[in-house]
Amino acid sequence: MIQKAPDSLDFIAKEVESRIENLLSEEIVRWSAVDADLAEPLGFLREMVLAGGKRLRPAFAYWAYVGVGGDPDSEEILNAGSALELLHSFAIIHDDIMDASLTRRGLVALHKRFQDKHEGVFWAGESRRFGEGVAILLGDMAFVYADKMLAGAGAEAQKIFTELRLEVNVGQYLDLIGTARSKAKLRIPLDRARLIGLYKSGKYTVERPLHLGAALLDKFDEFGKRLSGYGLPLGEAFQLRDDLLGSFGDQSVTGKPVGEDLREGKPTLLAAMALERVNGSDRKFFKDRFGAEDLCSEEINKFQEIFIGTGAKLDVERLVNRLRVQAVTAVASSGLTAKAIAELSDLADYVANREL
Numbered sequence: 001m002i003q004k005a006p007d008s009l010d011f012i013a014k015e016v017e018s019r020i021e022n023l024l025s026e027e028i029v030r031w032s033a034v035d036a037d038l039a040e041p042l043g044f045l046r047e048m049v050l051a052g053g054k055r056l057r058p059a060f061a062y063w064a065y066v067g068v069g070g071d072p073d074s075e076e077i078l079n080a081g082s083a084l085e086l087l088h089s090f091a092i093i094h095d096d097i098m099d100a101s102l103t104r105r106g107l108v109a110l111h112k113r114f115q116d117k118h119e120g121v122f123w124a125g126e127s128r129r130f131g132e133g134v135a136i137l138l139g140d141m142a143f144v145y146a147d148k149m150l151a152g153a154g155a156e157a158q159k160i161f162t163e164l165r166l167e168v169n170v171g172q173y174l175d176l177i178g179t180a181r182s183k184a185k186l187r188i189p190l191d192r193a194r195l196i197g198l199y200k201s202g203k204y205t206v207e208r209p210l211h212l213g214a215a216l217l218d219k220f221d222e223f224g225k226r227l228s229g230y231g232l233p234l235g236e237a238f239q240l241r242d243d244l245l246g247s248f249g250d251q252s253v254t255g256k257p258v259g260e261d262l263r264e265g266k267p268t269l270l271a272a273m274a275l276e277r278v279n280g281s282d283r284k285f286f287k288d289r290f291g292a293e294d295l296c297s298e299e300i301n302k303f304q305e306i307f308i309g310t311g312a313k314l315d316v317e318r319l320v321n322r323l324r325v326q327a328v329t330a331v332a333s334s335g336l337t338a339k340a341i342a343e344l345s346d347l348a349d350y351v352a353n354r355e356l
Helices: 007-032 036-050 056-067 075-099 110-121 127-149 155-185 190-215 220-248 260-264 269-277 280-289 297-309 312-332 338-353
Strands: none
Touching: 007 036, 007 056, 007 075, 007 127, 007 338, 036 075, 036 110, 036 127, 056 075, 056 190, 056 220, 056 338, 075 110, 075 127, 075 155, 075 190, 110 127, 155 190, 190 220, 190 269, 220 260, 220 269, 220 297, 220 312, 220 338, 269 297, 269 312, 280 297, 297 312, 312 338
């Protein structure tokens, strides 16, 4: 059953997006006065950040903050949520470069936009390198703007934010090396696939934003472990659901082409389970075509059939639900306010059943 997003997610998203739009609009004016050429890249950055996204990270931080006694109207937590969203923008801009993704949130990916611009005006140098270079810089700027939004936070919150930033980069490296190994050896250990998913996305999507919300009120020591009891299983469920959407999702909803993980040879748990079980001609197909950049739609359908036929899809779906139940059970006894527990439970249901 597809779960509707909680109403509070829309409220938090609008507050965060308003702050980000104000910040980036001011920066466009500021840097355009230095050189008119700076308006276009910053304008594209603003467009990409505001084009969509679930805004889950600000929501998890917000309900942890409110749950440990914070003011629901506080500028502090909404600024922190904006910082999380800008950091996420940094991560996905760089991720699109590393994965050679052509679209993001229904838009042309930033590195491809500037590659196309370079080709269109016949500038000197290699168009691909120019596009990737500009996008790297824009990702770096989003990283700096995230720090700017969190500038007034205390030492405990800054420490958590530093750990979050380190973990997302560690996870990205594990994903890169895992992809390279899985393509070369066609072997994906199940425990390794789960570890990559946890650090690539799970921890920085759910657990660390929760920690940040509590740390803003200097209550991490009191609530950190209890929040992890909810955040770690739900973070893994988030990534596993992402993997399912990557192979079975609707591009018109997700904004990303279906099958990108297959073209890239991503070491997902879905692929690892299927690879353990597939045999015969299907195994040969898996070995020959997993990680092939030129996969056609018929071949993606074939992989989908393998995922279903081996039971990998069903087992991942069942694991997602078990992790959701574990998270909801943990938050019920977390000591947070009743309102926060209810909202975090609803978010868990949404994360486990979303189609975006």
